[in-house]
Amino acid sequence: MELTVYLAGEIHSDWREQLKSKAEARKLPLKFIAPQTNHDRSDDIGEEILGAQPGPYYKDDAASDINNFRTQIMLQKADVVIALFGEKYRQWNTAMDASAAISMGKPTIIIRPESLIHPLKELSNKANVTVETVDQAIEVLKYVYD
Amino acid sequence: MELTVYLAGEIHSDWREQLKSKAEARKLPLKFIAPQTNHDRSDDIGEEILGAQPGPYYKDDAASDINNFRTQIMLQKADVVIALFGEKYRQWNTAMDASAAISMGKPTIIIRPESLIHPLKELSNKANVTVETVDQAIEVLKYVYD
Amino acid sequence: MELTVYLAGEIHSDWREQLKSKAEARKLPLKFIAPQTNHDRSDDIGEEILGAQPGPYYKDDAASDINNFRTQIMLQKADVVIALFGEKYRQWNTAMDASAAISMGKPTIIIRPESLIHPLKELSNKANVTVETVDQAIEVLKYVYD
Amino acid sequence: MELTVYLAGEIHSDWREQLKSKAEARKLPLKFIAPQTNHDRSDDIGEEILGAQPGPYYKDDAASDINNFRTQIMLQKADVVIALFGEKYRQWNTAMDASAAISMGKPTIIIRPESLIHPLKELSNKANVTVETVDQAIEVLKYVYD
Amino acid sequence: MELTVYLAGEIHSDWREQLKSKAEARKLPLKFIAPQTNHDRSDDIGEEILGAQPGPYYKDDAASDINNFRTQIMLQKADVVIALFGEKYRQWNTAMDASAAISMGKPTIIIRPESLIHPLKELSNKANVTVETVDQAIEVLKYVYD
Amino acid sequence: MELTVYLAGEIHSDWREQLKSKAEARKLPLKFIAPQTNHDRSDDIGEEILGAQPGPYYKDDAASDINNFRTQIMLQKADVVIALFGEKYRQWNTAMDASAAISMGKPTIIIRPESLIHPLKELSNKANVTVETVDQAIEVLKYVYD
Amino acid sequence: MELTVYLAGEIHSDWREQLKSKAEARKLPLKFIAPQTNHDRSDDIGEEILGAQPGPYYKDDAASDINNFRTQIMLQKADVVIALFGEKYRQWNTAMDASAAISMGKPTIIIRPESLIHPLKELSNKANVTVETVDQAIEVLKYVYD
């Protein structure tokens, strides 16, 4: 049983690479897909494709058209969603993706540090499993195959 | 055509009361429903009903069981969802509710200050309308009846 | 059995008023809802609420945010959709609304002149009934109560 | 991640071939499907299979039975829909397909010339992304794999 | 708890009237809706509204456009569906309505004489309850309120 | 906001009456619906309506046709489901109803004694809230209106 | 684009074999699935697996449990459904399968002789295409690939 796993969330650390190599080390039949993790590319993609916009609001709206197009495809293809929250930033995209995934019935894991227990309590409660580390997330995935 | 409007988001200002009185002044046939806006009550409701929990993580999880029960009922009853983001706090509940509403096909308005354009760009793009003030939100609702 | 009927389509003639008065004359328990039929208002609503936009594309996009918000509410409330195509204009909104209604499982009537049989053939084929006049549409609605 | 892309819209230019060859040049793992692009075949298919009909209305209705059968299969198989509007014709089929695709939750790109911004504003607003050229559409698809 | 009951099936006997008067006698809070039970009206409704058609096939297709429009509205409004099969006729409409109702998740009762047990066995098996008389059907409805 | 609450589960105690009188005492705008709570009636309803069956298996199957018809109507009408497990019996109907309710997206409360924590752990985890007493359940419902 | 085609309907002629060999001759990438076409087997399967039943009603009910299990799997796997009605028998299973397929959004072709136009008019009207011969059905399928 091969599963496609969408990795939502933080794009300023290498957690996706860690997760992939741990999955490979355990020979889990997982295929990973992800949002654009190059932050500048993700911010600029609207103007890159649609041309210069008349200001930052319009630049942002053009970029999010294309980022949302990408995310919608990937959430629909995913069998499982993992969303990682880091300690910095507001990460409303991550919350949006996790909530959309749960609403679509996708089995969902949240990874967040202990410091975020309180502000994420309702979202954690709606997700299937909440863990603190990438290692724990990989153990949950591994358990599916045990 | 009476509509039920769920008012997600910030609970530290009186924006819900403002919206309601403006709707009444315009005689719009709207019924408003909302999350628990007493912050302490919302944090304590788990222990209040289920008894003392063995620590803050468990207290939070118990409270969110009950808060999510309430929100699920209200989102299902709502014809329209309005989500207001303020400048403080992480407000992941607000993002979670707005994203769930959009995923459920609920027509959705986001209210957020100009300063939050960038971090909210993907969520704004998925919502129907994004405005900056309660007055603008009420104008959008009024337009439905014009 | 009261039914709510959404009247999509042409906004340059008084067909909605004709339909309503014929329904009243027949004492059919129908409630009618409709898009904004003031063309200028519908084009300007974005700038009216959100303020001046940097050009016609952005003005149009802002207006359609709000028009789509209105239409989404009304399609969800409707038990029946009637879409009228006139001989002028491209009327892609009408086609969009009729197709969305059919995709949502709403029983749908199309009213169009004989001259439009060919270009509307696939959409007519997907709708439940296609007629040429408002009088025929009202006869179809009346038949539901016979 | 292979994606199936349904190419709705204009059948009087070679835009589908352009898109395919550009996708191949970029080695994107895309499979393209499309409506019948031979206009006469599409108009005549009803009488071709079901025999002569008693007039143009009936000929059109018979043809659209079969064209709609084909489109329904393809929209259900598609992961992504691209709809191209040209400057001529009313193209209500294109609007119908794009609206049905969006209602079915298919990530959707619209391609239209600048001259059609205004009449397509509500449909563009509901689609994920609207561009003006086939090259821009291919850049959006490529971004999914970057 | 008021329920709306759609009475599909045979139109050559007065079973609907029997059922209604028995429901009234028991003071059950039921509202009944039904297809057009005037057989000629149901056959002629297409030509009545759309004008003379070029032959019996086209007359039938026009009539069924309008009959299906009516049935679609009523099935969507129904909380419960009762379908009665008599011993004569092929009654494919009745089978179509019962199967559509079951597919839509509507709680469904079939009434059929003992002689039809075998040919209706798969449909009976998919319905919730199969009985032989109107009296039994009313007892099933009454049980809901006991 | 009036809510309809389906009370699944144990039929050998008066917990439904307790819940109703507590709801009334608190003036909560709740309407309660329930399965047949007369155990013998529920076991005999098949033979009562359909006549004697050829053995206990067939008697049970006939009864469950009609009990499932009733439950399906009620689950669809419910805004909230409460399922109470007692210490005796296998109560697979209660588990079936609670699981169906959760699968249908109904906000769900489980009431069970401490002794059943372990065997009900997965079902409790899928429900919104699990409590031990009727008083706690009423407090959860009251919180929706606070 | 490979398609799975479920062949509902008449089991007393070799129309399925004809269709398959014509599809092969045209090299259409179609996979065909079908109900049990051995009539006796289909009638006896309940007793064959579950043991002797106390009479014909119970024998039929046991058989239809298993036949419906098979059909539900196949309808869910199908991309396209073809239902053939012959001139004999009541064929309520065929009507049930066609109606279920249409309700599930499956693109559907009906094959029926001219003599059945009238009794099948509503079902034909809901299906995508109605033809009179296997040859016409194969032409419709072939058109999907042209």
Next chain:
Amino acid sequence: MELTVYLAGEIHSDWREQLKSKAEARKLPLKFIAPQTNHDRSDDIGEEILGAQPGPYYKDDAASDINNFRTQIMLQKADVVIALFGEKYRQWNTAMDASAAISMGKPTIIIRPESLIHPLKELSNKANVTVETVDQAIEVLKYVYD
């Protein structure tokens, strides 16, 4: 037509192995998936991954997060669900899984001993087929391919 079969239920006997070897002996193209059948592992998985919990309730809740994550993936992947009830234990997980499967439209077989006919009557009635032995279940699966 390959099918994926989820084997819910009893984990204290080797019925899954029996079923698999019988399927292989008959060369049925079936792929089997199952819950964690090591009872201790399933009870301990929460603490194994998330660390020691403050008591048995919390240990159980942590374990069920992860068990439900696994089950949700598997039910979504399954084409068919088989649920086996043994004579011991309360087996509420089995009832929960069978009911969820039925609610999701999965074709479902229940295996249970004669002694459980009465307590399982409503669940059996909602499932497609109920049998008493693994051999009968394999015969039902085989019939799909005959």
